[in-house]
Amino acid sequence: MKTWMRILAGATALVIGAGAVAPVAAQQPNTQFIGITGYRVGPYGANGAAFFGGFIDYLNLVNERDGGVNGVKLSWEECETEYNNAKGVECYERLKTRAGTGPTAIHPMSTGITYALMEKAPTDKIPLITFGYGRTDATDGRVFPWVFPLMSNYWDAATGIVKFIGDKEGGDAKLKGKKIALLYHDSAYGKEPIPVLEAEATKLGFELKTIPVPHPGNEQQSQWLQIRQYKPDWVILWGWGVMTATALQTAQKTGYPREKMVGNWWAGSEIDTVAAGPAATGYYAASLNLAGKSYPVTKDVESIVYKKANKGSKAELVGTVLWNRGVAAAMFTVEAVRTAQAKFGKKPLTGEQVRWGIENLDLNAAKLKSLGFDTMLPPLKLSCEDHGGSGQVRFQQWDGKEWKSASDWMKGDTVLVRKMIEESAAKYATEKGIKAGCLPG
Amino acid sequence: MTATAHPATDATAPLLAINNIEVIYDHVILVLKGVSLAVPEGKIVALLGANGAGKTTTLKAISNLLASERGDVTKGGIEYRGERIDRLNPSELVKRGVVQVMEGRHCFQHLTIEENLMTGAFTRSASRAEIRQDLEKVYTYFPRLKVRRTSQSGYTSGGEQQMTAIGRALMAKPRMILLDEPSMGLAPQVVEEIFEIVRDLNGREGVSFLLAEQNTMVALRYADYGYILENGRVVMEGAAEQLRSNEDVKEFYLGLSSAGRKSFRDAKHYRRRKRWLA
Amino acid sequence: MLYREAGQFRTSYAADQQLLPIRQDRILMAVLLAVAFVGVPLFASDYWLTALLTPFLVFALAALGLNILTGYAGQLSLGTAAFMAVGAFAAYNFQLRVPGMPILGSFVLGGLTAAVVGVAFGLPSLRIKGFYLAVATLAAQFFIPWLLVKVPWFTNNSSSGVITSQPIVILGYVFDTPGSKYLLVLAIVALMALAAKNLVRSRIGRAWMAVRDMDVAAEVIGIRIMRTKLIAFAVSSFYCGVAGALYAYAYLGSVEPDGFNLDLSFRILFMIIIGGVGSILGSFLGAAFITLLPIFLDVLLVDGALALGLNLPSGATSMVQLVVFGALIIFFLIVEPHGLARLWQIGKEKLRLWPFPY
Amino acid sequence: MSARDPEPGRRIGDTLLQVQHISLAFGGVKALTDISFDVREHEIRAIIGPNGAGKSSMLNCINGVYSPQQGEIRFSGSTFRKMDPHKAATMGIARTFQNIALFKGMSVLDNIMTGRNLKMRSNLLAQALYIGPNRQEELAHREKVEQIIDFLQIESVRKTPVGRLPYGVQKRVELGRALAAEPRLLLLDEPMAGMNIEEKQDMCRFILDVNDEFGTTIVLIEHDMGVVMDISDRVVVLDYGKKIGDGTPAEVRANQAVIDAYLGVSH
């Protein structure tokens, strides 16, 4: 008994050794391969499941409905990162070996992993698409040619939120003398908006108090008592994971009105509000995309991917904020491929070619409409200088059941943000000895 | 040994009979290499031998405490009142009246003496009053325990702990107690006291004892019959008085030679051959 | 009989005290080193080098550090990742702020800084033991990353808290390919493993084990408990610190304080438990197992599901992975609580007798 | 049978250890009350008494594991209120324990090598590199340790982890570890507990040889009266933390207080 168990254990070890030698390639030939470094377990597993669920649902849609991009079928492989940097790198390296083309474009969906891959990507010629996260100053594509913080970055979000609060108060001028508290996840991610908010505070004359919440943020009594004592007019919530729901619950507990709380786009999904229950009602959050199922693309996914092909990831997720965001992220990738195909031909493309496609992406309102996205996203046009392409945010409010749009697409202080981005990027370029400039297309 | 002295040949079957058992630890270490012995009802049987001879293992094989130490009875059988008990779990065994008092007492340190005694009655479904009565009975045997009933056993002396351990076993209303090294680490006077109680219990309650003991001298004074174990085998057995008068036992286990006890001062070293082993 | 030692006499204590007294072991080690230094860089793919072998070596080094503390000196620590963080950030700052600092110097200084911090957090071990100490080391685990995030100086005012390692240049040669980074890490790890082996078979190693096994007795024969434990903390943290620096420089390239979290500490603890507590070899085996197992499971599950034509949602595979990982750990602990190193030893014993069963 | 040498006066020297008015309590429970006695150079001194009499506590006070609340200890000319174990070791006091306190995870050789710890000098770096002086040192001490291994006749188990050894051999290894420190004063706490006659005889021989050959002074706790009476020069008797007798074995055996408290009538 003992002996055979030992043998079995030894055999397990051996097999594991051997198994890693020959990872079987999962992709089919002559397809556009997309590597996905995703996460569906761990503290942010719920977020990942929604985002990557949408992402893959859209890829399936393109294959099922259109037969791929101009006839080139899409293939993909998802590698679980557990939101862990080291595992993210391993996944990246693994996906890199796949297909002739490599992973085409990577969505790390984690700022940490983005940073870990930042210097690998140029060497490997694989673009990183960081949709609403990652390194803010990478928006300057002259210094970061391989990184695309698509649409809007954290500083856009922060200034956008200030703008939104200003609007609610009746104009930016009314912000003078107001008190705003920033309740943030005490991590690199949470600290991102501080410099730009401080700059805004000086400029617009409001008072800013920053209150960190230590990870994971499932206990916020003391922070909210501080808020209760400080009595701010608005609370900006820069949360992630369980922290957001706890903040909303604790706000209720300490009697702070949720209508005076604005979250950023990682603190504004159903995951956050459902967990908080009734405490979330009235809470605002910035968003990169609208929630809802009424868009033609969503309907297509439901009817084609879910009903017809039965390849859907999870029906309950359809139309949620993060699912829609995943769909949008996939669409950006697909459209980048399409754009690049126009230049390089209708065949599986390399990461380098797709990079060009992303940089020359132009999704105007008409294009978005034709793709079935309507108002879910703002128009987007990238260039070498601007790897964001939009800088807009839109606000949604939780009505107790679902997210409802609460504003138009709007921009914050783009001048300030651009200035800070360029400064920061220039500093990075000096540090690293990078000669800023556009890559030849 | 004469046939009449062998307890197994008594007209009635022995209370406990062990037939040629083999015990292996960890699947490799053979500790008992075929041990057979018998305990007749109402007798005190001593299991003697040096450290590591297999005394404790024998007792644990009977009480089935081996499993938790990665030991296993691989051959032979153990019978209690004619029933095979080698696959019973300890709790079943206690219910049938076989209780072991382990070497080194093993009191529950954080429980009071009285709580310790009460745990002994765990397997019984007796009424509260009945248990209370038994508790009083234990106190009559061990008046010292009554005085210290509320003390945490961890803070009591070795002798008191040994008494607690025996008393705890008594609470299970045993017919047979497996007593492992009751004299270990106790002062001579206390050892005598404990053995007197053992004799008392045997006489008055009719409890049979199988006691493993290194202190051959004392053990043979109180036992009816004895087995000597060496290296996992029974090498000698016989009625206590026979063993006591056996020359070899005298020399090797009692430290007596025919010319009286040999002084430790005069013990000689026989230098052994140097061994080559890395 | 493959592993027969008969006929190999050791006639002096010097011969008996060599690192590998048995000839077969020496041959095996030579082959292993040759493969690691020559064969692997020649034949392994970039994926192997970057994603498997380099992290394996880095983790093995950290596991070695933890094993010195936990396996040899008997002080259970859950703060390994924090000491790695100290090493990484200290190396970064030395490299950044001291002009002309050689990179290896930074690694050593990073290790030394971690050693100092390790000693500071080791001080409570003089009073507290076992799980109390283990939980106390969590204080380090939570405090150090907090401090690194909180004080911008440590991260050179990086708004995100992420530091990007400087290029590794030694004597003008730039280590920027996966192969060269692997070789650098391999050389460092091999040297430090040798040093660890020497330490544990010298006076200090015996003192550690003595304190681990029976501290009162150790004190009575004249071992200074306090010093011995603190040296263990220092040496262990030094190893973890260097491992942290290599983690940042040779493996990930950029790190953030939050990356050195409790998960990482646990991961390394797993390595020594699975590999073998109190065994140098075990640190390596454990690191290999823990690094490769999830990847293997991942590949196996994904490809296995594909091969079987199952449409396993990728979420499910991740869960299954977690379940299997947990189950395997338990399985291993039950089958061989002394770890892979013991399995290896048993295997050797068997080979020694082979083909005879006894 | 009682005195060891025809002329003990010539063998036994001056006072080496003097225990003066030692009192020790654990949270109010008195373990030792005003104990005084002395141990002379080259002597074998036994401490006897019932369980819980404070014998082990006495040893623990002598080598500093416990610190007595009152009294002092004089050892080879210096006086201590509180000895610490490390200092005791450097001054040449070695010790074995009632319940074997070997380092279970280590081999016999390594266990005994730890006894040489105080005599080794190499620094950490030298040890890590294992070159030159450290290597020489390790080998030199190995030589010494092998002598002890020879003396105790445990050559065949030198590489065996002590946890796997039989009890009697473990006791021997523990003696070896204490001897490796080349002590002036050796404290033995029940070195023969749980041994059979043969093993006890062996152990007695070792103790006597150590005493004879190395001139080591020995303080010994033992329950076996036969052993105590045979090999010790003088005996201290403790009962409930108090000293109730002190003298040669013959004197102690005749002491009525000792008989009442400990020896009992039937022995």
Add this chain to the structure above:
Amino acid sequence: MQFFFEVLIGGLLAGVMYSLVALGFVLIYKASGVFNFAQGAMVFFAALTFVGVQEKTGLPFWAVLPITLAVMVLLGILTERIVLRPLVNQPQITLFMATIGLAFFIEGLAQLIWGTEVRRLDLGIQDEPIAVMMDNFDMMVSSFDVTAAVVAGVLVAVLAVFFNKTRIGRALRAVADDHQAALAVGIPLKQIWAIVWSVAGFVALVAGLLWGARNGVQFALTFVALKALPVLILGGFESILGAIVGGLIIGAAEKLAEVYLGPMVGGGIEGWFAYMLALLFLLVRPEGLFGERRIDRV
């Protein structure tokens, strides 16, 4: 001053929530010497199962509770049977590691069965400031936290009676002291351990329900174990009373520190403050507040 008390009371009440989780650790540690790192995972599993069953069946609270309890008892028994029994007599660290493995297993299993979505757990207790306190003293005291504290109090009382006054309780304590001896007197170890794990499962369920109602049922529930660890060090691994008092102290000290000390050093100190506090405390009393002082007998 009013604010100080508000923080203090809030802290004490939060501390009770920590104690709830710490209790599960104490129970298992006491009875089997296992430092059960999977307690957090068990809390998560309990809450998730509860919500999952509720979702699937639509049954009311009082019907789902026994079902979940049954699942937890089953989990406890299986854990004992499959994980711990084969590991009897192994060093504590091995058992500890096994429970980490168990934690992974349970976390994976829970999500495999019920999915990763974040769910709401509604106990029908509104988490709002108690009006009386608010109106009369301008003090914010959460109704939810007070309820939780009452539940915790009842739980502790029940456990105390169970341990000290019942035959099984005595057997549990006996097993905790010396399982070999317990076996020898006929206490069926396996059943006892199964009972312990079941009780721990029950405590995990209570903690899971309260924490789940507080933060939503999601993976992060496993993190509440990290909040319980300093409570354990402070209170002692073996003391139920210690878990409660430790929780109160940690809760109060942590909140006061974050509010009054935090701003001076940039805040966010709660993550480690409790650990540091426990560490400093240990330097004074190494056995914890109510832990058994170990007497080293040599």
